[in-house]
Amino acid sequence: MNLPTLKLLGTLLGLVAGAVFIWQAYTTFQARYVRPFDNQATFFDGARLQLPRELAGPGPVRVVHFWDPACPCNVGNQQHLADLMQRFKDRGVTFHVLQKRGTRGYLPDDLAGLKPLGNLPGSEHLPASPAVAIWDRQGQLAYFGPYSEGAVCNAANSFIEPILNALLEGRPVSASNTLAVGCYCPWAG
Known part of the structure; x- marks a missing residue:
């Protein structure tokens, strides 16, 4: 593999890891703090x-x-x-x-x-x-x-x-x- 391909793979891997982190933070916040208003x-x-x-x-x-x-x-x-x-x-x-x-x-x-x-x-x-x-x-x-x-x-x-x-x-x-x-x-x- 050449250097530009490795950089591209590294960037893509970083973007995927960042997206996973953001999704995890969002779902944790939502599960803990966001509750639907129910009409009970x-x-x-x-x-x-x-x-x-x-x-x-x-x-x-x-x-x-x-x-x-x-x-x-x-x-x-x-x-x-x-x-x-x-x-x-x-x-x-x-x-x-x-x-x-x-x-x-x-x-x-x-x-x-x-x-x-x-x-x-x-x-x-x-x-x-x-x-x-x-x-x-x-x-x-x-x-x-x-x-x-x-x-x-x-x-x-x-x-x-x-x-x-x-x-x-x-x-x-x-x-x-x-x-x-x-x-x-x-x-x-």
């Missing part, structure tokens, strides 16, 4: 949820964010949660986070104001996350369920802003059982 409904039942003793009873409106660091569905709601914290933290609302047991991860810097909870009685029965629970000023569960319905979460399709506004205006809310379709990851297990 999830039922959020808050009957067993209770505030821990240190938060129970009368006080501010309390929001608890249920967070699984491995869930790709968090991406959309984390910016929304940061916006909620900015809008409502000075209006008598406290924000807390319960991380899924056995997981590791760090919240983005704009969610550093979330107060971590070590435990929340009844949370082992959560069907999925991301989810949110809201207790009124008397310590009664007012809402439990997703931030919104659909593939993405933002203020335009959120259930949370109207509930927080109603509670802050002194109007009662009772929505602790919710059926919704959206991007969720199983909580149990």
